[in-house]
Amino acid sequence: MRRILLVDNGSKRAESTLNLRRIAALLSERTGEPVQPVSLLHSDQIAPERLDGQPTETFRQALEQLLAADQRDLVLLPLFFGPTRALSRFIPESVAEVERRFGPCRLRIAPELCPLPEGEPRLVDILLDNLDQAAQEAGIERTSIVLVDHGSPTPEVNQVRRWLGARLAERLGPDVQLQEAVMERRPGAAYDFNGPLLEAVLDRIARENRGPILLSMLFLGPGRHAGPGGDIRDICDAIQGRHPGLQLHIAPLVGTHPGLIDILLSRFSEAENRPPIRPSAD
Known part of the structure; x- marks a missing residue:
């Protein structure tokens, strides 16, 4: 089963995580598939009572849980304007570390929100x-x-x-x-x-x-x-x-802005035609 991850950089402010969850819920309605909101860092420091009682998990924690449950077909939607080092380094390095312990996955990363030179x-x-x-x-x-x-x-x-x-x-x-x-x-x-x-x-x-x-x-x-x-x-x-x-x-x-959802849906469609960030071992 394919899993879609909506990923942002993360914040210690509850409002940031709540907004990420709101966007993920809207995307899930439009795609007809569950969209899991996760942050790279910081959000796991927010007390659950500030998040309607629902604790957060970081990208690495979410990836560990997914691979442990043998869910290995993943699409990552970056909530980033440009090609940050989070996309070029942090995420691939995190995936490699988790794969060493839980086995390989097939992860496709969608383009950022404003990919140059075409822009958005x-x-x-x-x-x-x-x-x-x-x-x-x-x-x-x-x-x-x-x-x-x-x-x-x-x-x-x-x-x-x-x-x-x-x-x-x-x-x-x-x-x-x-x-x-x-x-x-x-x-x-x-x-x-x-x-x-x-x-x-x-x-x-x-x-x-x-x-x-x-x-x-x-x-x-x-x-x-x-x-x-x-x-x-x-x-x-x-x-x-x-x-x-x-x-x-x-x-x-x-x-x-509601128009952000349309942009993310476009990036999701583009991700389906992208190869995984690294060929799966199987």
Whole structure:
């Protein structure tokens, strides 16, 4: 029996796991097959009572249980925008370790959400919809926008934000100023490809122009940075404290948009035509 795993990076925040489970349930309805939500790391540290009494398991724990039960035909749907090291290193290394103890499996990994060079125009649609929603709720025009993501030490992952930012700017038109920022980046010139940190970008825009600023959120779920209680909200509050009267509005997350399910279904279809990450020993 084939098993479908929806995999994200993981978070210590319960809201992140609950959102992953919600997406998995919607995918299960559309595919007609069970979709198992698992995180690579961190989520097993969340107390079950914060997750409706249902404890979590990490990818490695889930894989061990599946292979122990002789369920070896697996499809992995990555909830990642780009080709992170989680996909190129962590997952294959974890699979190899588990296989040494439980025997081989047949694991096909679907493409990430925005595989380059083709990209994914539907993600641009989602970003636009979320910006429209935030602008309408705030009663403002889209004039100054900052596209923000987590940041990455991998240039190929950063190129996904660049690709989306370029297409988003085209769709917004010349009258809208679009800038990009990250929440995290390693120090040193070698990581300048990430661009500036969000707080520096917002502070500069606020000094130059007191008009409203919209944050376009290239995040899939709530966690340490995005969502209620995240760093981004704290940064916005600090900027508004330094610049009284500044309007700063945060758009919804990509992971809350219904269009994400259609993209994941497309990636699932593509996975069925992919070879396993490593030929099965049997």
